[in-house]
Amino acid sequence: MVEAGETYEKDGIKLKIVEVFPYISGTKRRSMLLAYKIYYKDYESPTAHIDMKMTDDINEKISETIQHFMATHKHLLGLK
Secondary structure (H helix, E strand, O other): OOOOOOEEEEOOEEEEEEEEEEEEOOOOOEEEEEEEEEEEOOEEOOOEEEEEEOOOOHHHHHHHHHHHHHHHHHHHHOOO
16 A cells, blocks of 8 residues: 655656545445645645545556646646
8 A cells, every 4th residue: 555755756757645545435445545746847736636446556546647747737837
């Protein structure tokens, strides 16, 4: 299981897990809510969240999140 403080890096983008909140959903599935921040050059993102099942692959979820950031970072940072 993932823990707070873990850092993942891909293509110069760091994703740091800030908090892990395990819970059981209304449909009785074991899930967790991950709070994270992205660090890119001198940019630090606000805290955001990933909601996932306990059985999901954390590396896949983090890779998807970083890919999404890479696709939108110019817009988010006001770059051309």
